[in-house]
Amino acid sequence: MKNPHRALICVLLFMTKMTVAADYTLVINHGRVIDPESGLDAVRHIGISGKKIVLVSEKPLTAGRVIDASGLVxxxxxxxxxxxxxxxxxxxxxxxxxxxxxxxxEAGFFPVLEYGTEISEAPLINYGAAAGYLGMRIFEKNGLKLSSGTPEPKPVGLKGWLTAAKFFFSDFDTALSASFKEQASMEELAALRDLLLTDLDNGAIGVGLALDYVSAAIQEAEMRMIFEVAAQRDATIFVHVRRGIDGDPAGIREVIGYAREYEASVHICHITHNAISNLELFLREVREARAAGVDVTTELLPYNAGSALISSAVFGRDWQTIFNISYEDVEWAATGERFNKEMWDDYYVNRPKGQVIHHYLKEEWTQRAVQEPGVIIVSDLLPMASRDKKVAPHNGAFSKVLGRYVREQGLLDLATAIAKMTLLPARRLESYAPAFLSKGRIQENMDADITVFDPDTIRDNATYQSPYQTATGIAHVIVNGQLIIEDGQQVEGVRPGERILAR
Ligand SMILES: [Zn+2]
Incomplete structure (x- = not known):
């Protein structure tokens, strides 16, 4: 033998290779890795072990299971x-x-630990909820407990059964008018404070305050109680602010004012949908408050319509003026039919639990908001219960931004868009919910939650007429280290999602 060490070297090399292979449960090679926090945007190779990213390497890795992500992000x-x-x-x-x-x-859920009962046994992706203030109010005022998955609330105690009885003799609005229209008494405020504290103790990820839906009921004392509790606990309030007529900034100023006064942290939901024609002013309110040290953030739902129950509080007010639209701008979600006055008057009284889609935004406002630094992308996806029940096509929100606004229109670059979908939401949550310190990043020791997509083909396909369409270009999706989508196909029987609690 010319080189006596050759055999040994071969064995050592083999062992090294074996060790490397055994170190990873999954490897993603040759992809263009974009990590907004470190600024990395280069071809890298990712080693995953169990639920964690353990190596981001400049050299390809080996493992029992290897994904080739050449040409993909x-x-x-x-x-x-x-x-x-x-x-x-x-x-x-x-x-x-x-x-x-x-x-x-935004709405949160009450009680928070009962959120997601339909998926909790085997979740596909990670999920979680804030404390649902509206749900607490319905419980306190009307004795009804909402249950996740089924729209029918459960009566609790005498108050609940009285409300249930009212449903037989009156409409939805009347039966729940205590929750949606009446102020809380001092005793009720104390009870609501206890419910809020309990759900925060139980791990709610902040406070969900769908304020606009109970705008007539919640007044100053109640707002102060909510902000005081949230500030005391350092929990963010996620708020759908009160609407005035088109463009009125009073709603956003109100919550930023309380956030400043209580040193609370507040997140303004779907800014374009509240600003309507006054977007520049709303964006400036957020920018200036942030510059002045207020912990305020906001988000964009990248669609030009809204969707709500026809019995929502907003449709009991002068909605034509509020949204600056008329009957034909509103669609009955189940069929796609547009309204006229006669149909509206009929459905408003007789089909209160039906969903409507109201088209009231201009595309240029969405294009403007998506470019604003710091604005987070969200879906506002409404409950998808069955495929024969239409919902707004928000299940394409993220691929829509990547396809339309990044690739086709060049309104923002890819890394910035990805930051708005990953790092920025993680940062919004991480001080209160430490689970997010290890999400939203492709770095060693971070959770192996990874989306691999084709930047040249990604696009949303869901439409208002046909919402149940998956996006194009999502190649692989990894949750807690396990592939749930591989080569654009769902991996059967793999459901690695977890419930996320704040603590
Ligand atoms: Zn909302």
Whole structure:
């Protein structure tokens, strides 16, 4: 033998290779890795072991399972701060939009530990909720407990059964008018404070305050109680601010004012949908408050319509003036039919639980908001219960931004868009919910929640007429180290999602 060490070297090399292979449960090679926090945007190779990213390497890695991501972008999994769809269909369509963590923070849920019962046994992606203030109010005022997945609330105690009885003799609005229209008494405020504290103790990810839906009921004392509790606990309030007529900034100024006064942290939901024609002013309010040290952030739902129950408080007011629209701008979600006055008057009284889609925004406002630094992308996906029930096509929100606004229109660059879907939402949450310190990043020791997509083909396909369409270009999705989508196909039987609690 010419070289006596040759055999030994071969054995050592083989062992090294074996060790490396055994170190990773999954490897993603040759992808263009974009990590907004470190600024990395280069071809790298990622080693995953269990639930964690353990190596970001300049050299290809080996493992039992290797994904070749040549020509594809490898990004942190998208974190959606605003979804209302903890259903099997909802998480399926969100996964195909690159979402690895879907959170209900605007409405929240009460009691928070009962959120997502339809998916909790085997979640596909990570999920979680804020404390649902509106749900608490319905419980306190009307004795009804909402249950996740089924729209029918459960009566609790005498108050609940009285409300249930009212449903037989009156409409939805009347039966729940105590919750939606009446102020809270001092005793009720004390009870609501206790419920809020309890759900925060139970791990709610902040406070969900769908204020506009109970605008007539919640007045100063109640707002102060909510902000005081949130500030005391350092919990962010996620708020759908009160609407005035088109463009009135009073609603956003109100919550930023309380945030400043109480040193509370506040997140303004879907800014374009509240600003309407006055977007520049709303964006400036957020910018200036941030510059003055207020902890305020905001988000964009990249669609030009809204969607709500026809019985929502806003449609009991002068909605034509509020939205600056008329009957034909509103669509009955179940069929896609546009309204006229006669149909509206009929449905408003007789079909209060039906969903409507009201088209009231201009595309140029969405294009403007998506470019504003710091604005987070969300879906606001409404409950997807069954495919024969139409919902707004928000299950394409993330792929829409990447396809239309990044690739086709060049309104923002890829890394900036990815930051708005990953790092920025993680940062919004991480001081209160430490689980997010290890999400939204492709770095060693971070959670292996990863979305791999083709930047040349990614696009949303869901439309108002046909919402149940998966996006194009989502190649692989990894949740907690496991592939749930591989080569654009769902991996059967793999459901590695986890419930996320704040602590
Ligand atoms: Zn909202």
């Amino acid at each position: 490898v990004a942190p999994g998208f974190i959606d701060l605003h979804t209302h769809s903890p259903t099997p269909l909802g998480e399926y369509y969100q996964a195909f939009d690159g979402v690895t963590t879907a959170l209900e923070l």
